[in-house]
Amino acid sequence: MATIIEAGVPEFIKIIYIHxxxxxxxxxxxxxxxxxxxxxxxxxxxxxxxxxLHFTGRPASR
Structure with missing residues (x-):
């Protein structure tokens, strides 16, 4: 059976997990x-x- 597992917070990354x-x-x-x-x-x-980057206009690593 194939189930879809969501990986993390963003919903645009999905894994098709074949068991x-x-x-x-x-x-x-x-x-x-x-x-x-x-x-x-x-x-x-x-x-x-x-x-x-969206909220502050600069990356948090700088």
Whole structure:
């Protein structure tokens, strides 16, 4: 079955997660968890950067 998982605060980043269960199911689940975590961190950091740029006119890192 295919479920759609939202990754983080912005709703424009979505992951299509195909659940495949076989002899290495736990390894696949762990890799999917890593991919979801990386994309979530990227979505959060990019949204914070773009929001700071929008509200203040300059990036928050400067």
């Amino acid at each position: 495949k269960q076989n002899e290495s199911g736990s390894l696949l689940n762990f890799q999917n968890f890593l991919n979801q975590t990386i994309l979530t961190n990227y979505a959060l950091i990019s949204s914070l950067f773009l929001n700071s």
